Amino acid sequence: MSWFLALPIAIPFVAAVAAFLARGYRVGRWISIVGALAHLLSAILLISVVSAEGILAGQMGTWPAPFGITLVADNLSAGMVGVTAVIGLAVAIYALADIDERLENLGYHALYNVLIAGVTGAFLTGDLFNLYVWFEVMLIASFGLLVLGGDREQIDGGIKYVALNLVSTVMFLTGVGLLYGQTGTLNMADLALATENVDQGLLTVIAMMFMVAFGVKAAVFPLFFWLPASYHTPAFSVSAVFAGLLTKVGVYSLIRMFTLVFDHDLGFTQPVLLWVAALTMITGVLGAASQTDFRKILSFHIVSQIGYMVLGLALLTPLAVAGAVFYLIHHIIVKANLFLIAGVADRIGGSTCLSKVGGLYASAPLLAALFLVPAFSLAGFPPLSGFWAKYLLVKASLDVGAWVIAGVALVVGLLTIYSMTKIWGAVFWTPHPEGREPSLKQLDPALRRAYLVSIGGLAGLTVLIGLVPQPLLTFSEVAAEQLLDPGAYIDAVLGEVR
């Protein structure tokens, strides 16, 4: 059984090794794509097993829990692995056009696959120290990808990204040490049981350390400054996969730890999370409003959207948590796609700076149409996926009488439309400042195909989720049920010893 759990982690590692060995021969791109396809297949297999049989746990090396490392997949983990695989494939296809030979020779494809493996591992592990290790795998690969090529801007953004993320790493590690000192275990399911018998005040202090550590990763207020400082500097494939996946690993870890382990003092932790959520939404969207670069606007919108997911966790009702899960999956697809589109606009229009590009609506109408799908979805227009995600969270806020936060969520949605119309106006509607007529037809047909397949595929998925939300909604509701009543999770992991 544990093969279902290990495969999605093992496949990208195999692809990474193969891509590294073949880095001088230009087949790395195909290794990435074949690896991503296999990864997607294994993820679909995992989701179907988890949907059919409930939470799946596997003890690595057949060491019984809580002594060995456990891999666990509930609906949340399996869903996140699935969406990681989708983004992995889309960006691997996009990289055919976006990543040039120089970056390939430097080992882009090896690092890319290690990153995917790290993200997948973080979603699947049931052991806290193992989670730390996956964070590091992901982090070191992202460091490499961020500065790959070594432009001066990349080095500058990279310094800030590295510096702040390393602080979060140390914080995480210290928290792990203190939690181990209190409970004597690092298995998450075992921790959920062990925390009942320790000093609750100390536990809250440790919980706050984890909140800060994961908060930096998730880019919440006031810990997000590394994100807009660095995400606009690397290659577009890289910023798309970062934008889609990296911050969501932080959100996932917050959701996992604060539903499973740190649910002892909800009267203290939930209001903190609620404030964090509100301030993250507001500062992110205001930051975006002040920017004049395509990718910088999108970077600040990542921050603002993270607030919605944290909001779902803060309210902690079944509907709110389901909304957060739905939001996570929807947002990864939409946000990665927007960065991919920014890459095409840069390629044919010559810049991502809003004042130096334009006219794409007239000369590249297909790209304009493809931009509208994720942009409107991000802002929450029906019938796209973002509408359902926002609807669930606003409804959940109103259900518990949290009028203010519901209002904040709606106003932030409105301001998101403002930013999206700013991009629309500058990049698509106004004529190009140099009088050029950038068109997709200038591109080599092979490049054009790679661009359109990846962007069109993700946009199609957004529309599909929007038109037929029920399967994903049901999936998220089951995920919320599992998160809010961790008994089944604990039984799945510790079944034999309990």
Added chain:
Amino acid sequence: MEPLIAIAIWALVSASVWLMLSGTMLRYLFGLILISNAANLVIFTSGRLTEGAPPLIPGSESAPLTVVANALPQALVLTAIVIGFGLFAFALVLIFRAWTELKTLEHDEMRLAEPREDGK
């Protein structure tokens, strides 16, 4: 023994916070080395300190006979040291590149990716 180690951790963390906030990347890096070692000490101490009792099991037994040192935190610390060393090596090379490319290590002068509005 625990109070002594606690004081050592306090000294390491306060020194590293001072270094990390002092405005140059090289000092930040030294601070990072200190604080990651402080974190390692926290993990090590969390496993409870035992004096002169290596975690060895006699050949005829399947469990230790007396109280022995906890081997798990040692394994965790070892992993953390290896990872920390890798990250440190990367950060050092990155900072060296920053010095050759940007000609500065001062935080406040690193504005290339986020230029000031007034162009200063």
